Amino acid sequence: MGLDLSTKIGKIKLKNPVLVASGTFGHAKEFENFFDLKKLGGIVTKTITLKPRLGNPPQRIVETPSGMLNAIGLQNPGVEKFIQEKLPYLKKIGIPVIVSVMAYNVEEFVEVVKILDRESGIDGFEMNLSCPNVSYGAKAQASSVKMFAHDERMIEEVVGAVRKATSKTLVAKLGPDVSDISKMALAAERAGADVVALINTFMAMAIDIKTRKPVLANKTGGLSGPCIRPIAIRMVWEAYKKVKIPILGIGGIMTGNDAVEFLVAGASAVQVGTANFMNPSASIDILQGIQNFMNKEKIQDLNKIIGSVKN
Template sequence: MRTDLCGVELKNPVIAASGTFGFGQEFAPFFDVGRLGGISSKGLTMGGKYGNEGQRICETPSGVINSIGLQNPGVEAFLRDDLPFMRRCGAAVIANLGGSDLQGYLDGAALLSEADIDILELNISCPNVKAGGMAFGIQCQSAHQVVSAVRKVCKKPLMVKLSPNAENIVEMARACEDAGADALSLVNTFQAMAIDVERRQPVFANLFAGLSGPAIRPIALRMVYQVCGAVKIPVVGLGGIASASDALEFLLAGATAVQVGTANFVKPDICLDIIDGIDRYLERHGFAAVSEIRGLARTDR
């Protein structure tokens, strides 16, 4: 089950996705979070953010729409208060970094590069903040600019999180690879909307928000398949994974590892079910290592 992700050894290919797992402390009473391959932190910004006003969560068939707005304590508070636990727990530490402008990304990346993290996940794809985030992840030119700049100050392996709302997901992936990304993670949430029919008003103050959960999995899988065939760097697949079978689809499509997000809200220890399910699959089919199944479903092998 051991997995190499751009030079970092994970115990297994299952990572708790950013924004759904906090910094791990909230889930520690339910199970040994050290069994995870990695934990991607809550999305961080240089200065702390309160997040969006109004309603932030709306359930929808087979999914959830969220408008959290990157609420977080800030990079410096994370380093002081949250990183020590993440480091002790035993899973690989992935720091997810967002920003509203280029300087914010650069300052955050510089600080995190000096810290005891394993991977920096650069979030250029958040769909529910008013500035930055997805704005950098829609057009290849702006994504290339921010990734290139961060690459110059980042001393850690750099994984870039892509938006499914990009103009062209394959060209976006290639642009980030060309700009110096060591790995890619995709997909983040899809831009969506909900309307309260009794109030006859949009549910969210920002109007649009991010759809996640099983509803997006087939589309996310298609995008991961496309990107794995277009780049040479590792790809981490995510989007609606809620079972070992779901995770195996992404691995067979070419992903090196997977991230599990919304399903953590339904069953806090779902990642353990997925880890154990992948392990049983490997044993049942006679594979000695999880890396042996990577990309086996591809038609371009």
């Protein structure tokens, strides 16, 4: 049976719904020996900032039950080096490229996007409004973590400003550490986002009981992997009932069936993160799993699955 796996997020037409998540797939080249990257629905790059960042000192990763904690701290070469050294390779792959961007205030967010908007080969931007491993925002102090994604007004302000700087597809990536994710998604929609991506990692912590010190040098980090999946599913389901724009589902997707669960909950496409560290070909295996499900269930068109949850 010829399956139609195509789906749309904003202006971007995807030939299939499987993208790789920011920060878990390098800048793609590292994965070229494992599978044909052209088979992916799309790529979301590691988050890029205006200036280069070394990230946090080690230890930056902790394994947890059914997941991992990371506090990489947005290590990246900065926007200029990204354009010179990473973008040419990404362009050549021939699939949609979404550049993840982050900044410490609204003006800087606009500046990064304006610089990137001049380049060809970029299909959209994913605004990382929810990285738990850096302190930023107007009133951020070294010891506090204030994310744009924590506050409806801040989401509206920053998404609205960036919206004016680009006509490319704009994705607002939200964080889960809020009491009502649909309110945050609605704020992004009001401000002109074309897509919301749900979810980033949960703020979390591990303590070494002998030294009594936090295991991560950054003290706290972001929790990802299968342990967060049921919460991510709940958040996609909640947001789907409220927003009209498409949703990118993210959180602990390890198999094709996990991805289908997100699609049923209301996601138009999914991103694979932590699974890439366990199996570099995970995204392609997950795509195959979706096709197997559709064949088995005799569903020809992926769009029949999206948002098909029965309430």
